[in-house]
Amino acid sequence: RVCRGNAYAITRMFKVLRSVYGEKVNLRQYVYKGATLVQVHVQSDDVFFAYGATHALTGAAPLYRGCVVAFGGTPPSRSALEKIAGPEHTVLAISKLKCLHYVLRTFGVRNKLGTLLQDTSAYIESIPHFCDNWSVPESFRPGVIE
Numbered sequence: 001r002v003c004r005g006n007a008y009a010i011t012r013m014f015k016v017l018r019s020v021y022g023e024k025v026n027l028r029q030y031v032y033k034g035a036t037l038v039q040v041h042v043q044s045d046d047v048f049f050a051y052g053a054t055h056a057l058t059g060a061a062p063l064y065r066g067c068v069v070a071f072g073g074t075p076p077s078r079s080a081l082e083k084i085a086g087p088e089h090t091v092l093a094i095s096k097l098k099c100l101h102y103v104l105r106t107f108g109v110r111n112k113l114g115t116l117l118q119d120t121s122a123y124i125e126s127i128p129h130f131c132d133n134w135s136v137p138e139s140f141r142p143g144v145i146e
Contacts, residue, residue, distance in 0.1 A: 010069055012060035014038075020054060021047045040067040103134050 017025045017040065024044040030037055040063065042048065051063045108130055109116070116123040131141050 009059060009061035012058050013040075013055075013063065016051075016054055016058055016060050017047075017063075021051070036071040038069045038071070040069070100136065100140060103136075107134065 024047050026041040028039040028041055055062055
């Protein structure tokens with residue numbers, strides 16, 4: 001949401017990621033339902049720690065885990081990702097992919113392990129709140145609770 005429509009910040013982010021973190025970051029481009037998407041695949045957590053300062057100094061867009069940038073208009077070519085500040089490449093949205101299994105294992109188990117080990121019923125009672133916090137769709141909640 002922070003950078004919606006701000007192609008300059010996205011351009012800076014792609015340039016910085018390629019030039020400074022090129023060995024640890026891949027920009028994966030694909031088309032989904034008519035929109036061009038670029039997934040920022042970060043291969044090392046070190047990038048997230050260092051990028052905060054880079055972001056502040058360069059005016060680049062913030063970097064999130066699972067970051068995907070959706071473009072409208074003329075799809076940028078792979079080589080044009082660093083030059084997308086033109087009006088023909090509109091940033092539609094920046095989203096964060098959340099894989100349900102990852103969220104459950106990381107936050108549902110790791111962060112709730114103390115509760116689970118101390119009081120199983122309290123853990124079970126906390127699941128609906130957990131699902132609300134992580135926006136787990138209603139259709140997936142029975143699988144989470146079981």
